[in-house]
Amino acid sequence: MTCLDIEMAGTHFxxxxxxxxxxxxxxxxxxxxxxxxxxxxxxxxxxISPDQNTVVSVGSEGGIFMWQLST
Known part of the structure; x- marks a missing residue:
C-alpha cells in the first residue's frame, strides 16, 4: 500500500x-x-471527495481516475 484516505464519517477508507x-x-x-x-x-x-460519492486516484503512469462509490 502506498496511499490511504479515510472517509469523513469514519466508516470506510x-x-x-x-x-x-x-x-x-x-x-x-x-x-x-x-x-x-x-x-x-x-x-x-x-x-475521497468531500461529498463521499467519489474516489480520485493518481497513478505513476500519469493517469487520473474517478471512481464512483456505491451506497
Whole structure:
C-alpha cells in the first residue's frame, strides 16, 4: 500500500498501491468492500471527495481516475 484516505464519517477508507488496485475497506472490521483496477502503474495518491460519492486516484503512469462509490 502506498496511499490511504479515510472517509469523513469514519466508516470506510480507501487504499492504493503497487498492485494497481483501488480498494475500499470497512473501517471497523477491516473487510474489503470493493476493488477497482484501471491504472497501469503504482497508485501514488487516493482521495475521497468531500461529498463521499467519489474516489480520485493518481497513478505513476500519469493517469487520473474517478471512481464512483456505491451506497
Amino acid at each position: 480507501v487504499s492504493g498501491g503497487a498492485d494497481k488496485n483501488v480498494n475500499v475497506w470497512h473501517y471497523d472490521n477491516g473487510k474489503l468492500v470493493s476493488s477497482g483496477k484501471g491504472h497501469s502503474g503504482t497508485i501514488n495518491k487516493v482521495r
